[in-house]
Amino acid sequence: MESTSTRASPVIKSPFSSPSTGFLLRRRILAWSQETGLPPSVCVRVEGRSFELHKSPLASKCGYLKKAFLKTADVELPPTFPGGSQTFEMVALFSYDFPLSLDPFTVVAIRCAAEFLEMTEDYATSNLRQRSDLYINQVVLQSWDDTLIVLQKCQMLLPISEDLLLVSRCVESLAFMACMEILDPEQRRDRPVISLQALAGRAWNSEIVKEIAGLDLWIKDLIALPFEFFKRIIVSLRRQGMKEKYVSPIILFYANKWVLSKKTHKFWENVAEQNGADDANSKVSAILQGILELLPAGEKASPVVPVAFYFALLSRSLTLQLSEESRGKLHHQVASLLHFARVEDFLFPQSGVKYITSSPELETMEKIISIHLSKSETSYMASTPLHSGSAVAELWDRYLSQIAGDPNLGPGKFKELIEMIPVTSRQTHDHLYEAMNTFLLEHPHLSSEEKASVCKYLNCQKLSQETCIQAVQNEFMPLRLIVQALFVQQLHTHQAFKDCSESFRYINCREFSGTIPSSRCQFLKSENIGETPYKQATGMEENISAPLSSVLHNGLAIQSTGLSEGEYESTSFRIQALEQEIFSLKQSLQRKNSSKESAQKNPRIPSFRLLRLERRATVTKRNPVGQARSCIGSMSWTSQRKYANRILKVFRRIVMLGKANLR
Incomplete structure (x- = not known):
């Protein structure tokens, strides 16, 4: 196939655009009369035109005219004759043994005319039908441009061109060359x-x-x-x-x-x-x-x-x-x-529509949503992704948020549009909140009952934190919804503090669980490992024992509550750390005083008793009533260093006191 990507459109002139055909036919008729000495003896009428011709040339090649001349010398072709008078001129020239030149513009009409006039091999060898078929097969169907021209000419000669399989042959040829155009590596190498x-x-x-x-x-x-x-x-x-x-x-x-x-x-x-x-x-x-x-x-x-x-x-x-x-x-x-x-x-209602409920665009979208929901429950939609329901629900809520500003959209119709999507399909209600907010802004005169009926579909637990804060501050929302949003926001904040605290305790427990036995630590490891937000965020075992600074850097709990890092430390853990520190130091002093009094009363007590008291005091300092470890894990590194220095000072004093008693 020739390259069709860079070729120019073919420029071929049809012979019908020139009067040379009629002139050549008249010369052939005159020459035949001179050679045979016989004048034209028959008349053929086509589309109102009359052709005075000789009988013998036509009857020797045209079966149709040979049969007609047996009845009359004046034959009129029917209006269904393919190609009309211009095509008959070319057929008559061929009958007078004129070397006919075929081209893509005329070959279809000539082939159809040859079939109509029965110009087959039964009447003459190498007759017009055989010649035209040979030209179509060897010339036309080998060229993309010629095949297109012939196919377009076939349209004007239906149904006879279809009966002769000219259309089918052109269609198959074009399809084959199109496949070769795509599969040709040289043509598609660079593009x-x-x-x-x-x-x-x-x-x-x-x-x-x-x-x-x-x-x-x-x-x-x-x-x-x-x-x-x-x-x-x-x-x-x-x-x-x-x-x-x-x-x-x-x-x-x-x-x-x-x-x-x-x-x-x-x-x-x-x-x-x-x-x-x-x-x-x-x-x-x-x-x-x-x-x-x-x-x-x-x-x-x-x-x-x-x-x-x-x-x-x-x-x-x-x-x-x-x-x-x-x-x-x-x-x-x-x-x-x-x-x-x-x-x-999506199809949006046209602007200026008086009643949006009768908008063809909105009605069409409702039908499509209904069909999608019905198909999602059958096996036909089994190949769709699992998230397709939530994706369609989100699209529909965003669509509602854009049409909710129409003043002609009433509360009843708006509720019907919301109810089209099942409650279980909505993974988030942020876009639904936007639609409701837009609707309430456009309809400020709704009663409290109407607002409550419209907003009853909103679930505050499926709102993001930013949207929930907006709902709390939105004066157009019903009071009941605002209260629910406040409650959900409080739960979010409380849960964020709780998850962060448990995460810090779990991290500290993993650091010291190998040396300090603690029932509280085992409880945390067995119960709260899967609930640790820090572990869920990282998903890596080795990051569980990361330092406190890295956890605060991630800011998981801080981002969920909306507080800054400094505010979070000072308000949540500093007071607890100070209380634990004071409590630990107080118990250390009490144990030191008690050990001093016992040493004065019993100066001959073996030294291993004093060492056992020291070990017990050390364990107590590390884990006073199972809470000191969470205190250390909840402070910054500077506070931990100061706290450790104070504990070491206490240990040194106890050890020095024990040595003095031994001496």
Whole structure:
């Protein structure tokens, strides 16, 4: 196949544009009369034109005329004669043994005329039908441009061109050459095949799609064909093995040109002015219905067809007279891919609509959501991701937040729209809160009962901390909701302090559990290991024994409560650390005084008793009533160093006291 990516459009002039055919025919008739000495003896009438010809040349090659001349010398061809009078001139020239020159513009009409006039091998060797077939097979079907020209000429000669398999042969040839165009490594070595990856996650833009389609001229040629031929080429492409990622973009390019393009809208408007609006709408509707039949269905379309394209078709279908079957098919296709969509793709009610409840855009979106929810409960949607329900719920809440500002949207309809999504599908209520807030701002005169009925669907436990704080400060929200938000915020703060404290205790327990037995430490290890927020955040065993400074640097609990690092230390742990320190020092002094008194009363007590008291005092200092370790773990490194120095001083005094008694 010749390169169609860099070729120029063919410039071939049709012989019908020149009067030379009629002039040549008159010369051949005159020459035949001079050679045979016989004047023209028959008359053939075609489209009101009369041709005075000799009988013998026509009867020797045309079976149809040979049979007709047996009855009369004046024959009139029917209006269904392919090609009309111009084609008959060329047939008559061939009958007079004139060397006929075939080209892609005329070969279809000549082949059909030869079939109609029965110019077969039964009447003459190398007759017109055989010559035209040979030219089509060896010349036309070997060239992309010639095949396109012949296929376009076949449209004007239906159904006889279809009966002669001219259309099928051209379709198969174009499909084969298109497959070779994609598979040819030399043509695609420096430039990849056109795809729609650039449109992923973006709104549908007809002009951008048109520019992409124009990068390859062979695609541009295909989407210029009538839809019936285009449809058959797509079927042939799939039958010959072209991958869907190459076939589907061609269908999208065709739909973009003939259904979605703004220039096409003007073209169909001009057609409507000439032939009537119903005729134009019926043609666009037929193309759209055919596009829906060609596109892959269900989840097969997700990798190759953008969801924005389906929403663009959905928006266009609202102004067309689609059949219920085609409209339902489009709704089901959009519903099956709804979890891949963006809220910008959704259909929004047109501005200026008096009653938003009767808006076709909103009604269409409600149908699609209902279909999606019904499909999610069946095996048809079994291949969809597990998070598709929550994704659709979030999209719907964001959609509601954008239409909630319509003053014509009443509380009853707004509640119906909220109830369309099941409660279990909403993983977060942040976007639902935005929708409710927008609705309440637009409807400030609602009564307390109406506000409460609208906001009853909001679960404060599924709000983020920032949204919960906004709800507490929102004066338009019902009082009951504000109280619930306050309670949830208090629980969040309390839980954050608790998780942080347990995390610090667990870290300190892991550091000292190997040397100091403690029932409290074992309880923490057995009960709270899985609940430690620090461990959940890191997920690494070796990070559990990280120093306190690294934990505070991560700021897990501090971020959850909204306090700064300095405020958090001073308010939560400093008082506890000071109390534990004072308590430990007080008990150390008491034990020192008691040991001094016992030593004075019993000076001959063996030294191992004093050492046992010292060891017990040491253990007590380390873990007074099971709480000293949490005190140390909850202080900064500077406080821990000071605390350790004080304990060491106490130990030195006790040891010195014991040595003095021994002496």
